[in-house]
Amino acid sequence: MANYKIYIQYDGTRYKGWQRQRTTDQTIQGKIEAILTRRYGRTIEIDGSGRTDAGVHARGQVANFRIPEALCDGKAPEDVCDELLALFAEYLPEDIAVTEVRVASERFHSRLNVVKKTYVYRIWNAAYPNVFERKYMLHDTRHMDVEAMRQAAEYLLGKHDFAAFCGNAKMKKSTVRTIHEISIEEIGGEIRFTYTGNGFLQNMIRIVTGTLVDVGTGVYPPEHVAEILESKVRAEAGPTMPAQGLTLWEVVY
Amino acid sequence: MANYKIYIQYDGTRYKGWQRQRTTDQTIQGKIEAILTRRYGRTIEIDGSGRTDAGVHARGQVANFRIPEALCDGKAPEDVCDELLALFAEYLPEDIAVTEVRVASERFHSRLNVVKKTYVYRIWNAAYPNVFERKYMLHDTRHMDVEAMRQAAEYLLGKHDFAAFCGNAKMKKSTVRTIHEISIEEIGGEIRFTYTGNGFLQNMIRIVTGTLVDVGTGVYPPEHVAEILESKVRAEAGPTMPAQGLTLWEVVY
Structure with a gap:
């Protein structure tokens, strides 16, 4: 076989x-x-x-x-x-x-052998819609403070209990994960959030992005993200962003 | 007004x-x-x-x-x-x-004041389909000799009667046009044809691309394109490529 x-x-x-x-x-x-x-x-x-x-x-x-x-x-x-x-x-x-x-190799298993994964969340942030990539980005015209979002992202790096950012309320297994890197780039009219980690909880990328967007639009300051993390309460974090903007970018073994 | x-x-x-x-x-x-x-x-x-x-x-x-x-x-x-x-x-x-x-300005007219236009024809040349840009490229898996296509394109540069590359059989006006530049790039699995000229005849980019693809796939050698141009006969040139791969890229005034 x-x-x-x-x-x-x-x-x-x-x-x-x-x-x-x-x-x-x-x-x-x-x-x-x-x-x-x-x-x-x-x-x-x-x-x-x-x-x-x-x-x-x-x-x-x-x-x-x-x-x-x-x-x-x-x-x-x-x-x-x-x-x-x-x-x-x-x-x-x-x-x-x-x-x-x-x-x-005979023993390779695509889920069990994952070393790290990269997900990308893409927001199209211009006044007009993006015709050619409209299905792969979320269109949001609100002004976003990218520097504030980058500061907020710092609090999420490393090994944490991400229970506040988990979409599965009945999650029984560990909600501890490690995020190695978060980059937030402006590419033309796009704001691109790139997350690399050892694994992610259900809806975790979408909730983390929703929380960073809350910071970017001034709902709360960057430091508040540390409190959300600490709380371990889903309701404290930002909204779950729509699936449309999310792409599984790369899996490393 | x-x-x-x-x-x-x-x-x-x-x-x-x-x-x-x-x-x-x-x-x-x-x-x-x-x-x-x-x-x-x-x-x-x-x-x-x-x-x-x-x-x-x-x-x-x-x-x-x-x-x-x-x-x-x-x-x-x-x-x-x-x-x-x-x-x-x-x-x-x-x-x-x-x-x-x-x-x-009051006298600006978007058609009459055109100085040059750029069109791009995109072919996705890999064995597997391109999921994300499938609607903007033509998928063609045949091997194409890009260097031969570049040589063929040289014959088309400058001011010529492009009657052989005109899709309108009843064209009564002049079929003389000037092509300033043709570039053929390999970008990942894509072959991208970029044409800049003072204007193009009906279906001209699609017929020129079809002719270059004929050269790339070995139907005839690059030099034959000079004869096609000379003939001024539509039937001598290659096929009209599908609309899907064509994009009006830029208009300069």
């Missing part, structure tokens, strides 16, 4: 998120598994690096799956990679693409 | 082109004029720098129009600019945006 690692891009607009669901076929995992299952005549399940929510995009999602050699017509795994790339290019809808297929 | 100059971006996918038509309201000019006419209570016509065909996009289309001062509630033209920008942001569909409104 060779173990295959794939890199996936998707425009999440039309989908109910990454994870397969019984009640809809509009999931990324479901679309990919359906193609593999049809091709190989038996159920092939894939493991993603993590879920993305409905409407969230990905530039560098990673997944892995195994195909029994008996189903590969005697092909070497490297040749199966080429076949898979062509298979996905032919059958995936135009808003999902597999950009690379590699043979992984 | 102040003369207003506007900069327009559009994703042309859903539209029948720039030019107003009686039989459809799905034109860019029509959408903009409808908003102005509704706001000012009388027909206001706009002049574009030139037409773009159905499905063609624009990053820097320019148009101008006049509004009688009597309709402006005593506002100075500079204040009317701000009002117009907000008006367009509110009422235009999400795939059309007016990015800037300026007061132009």
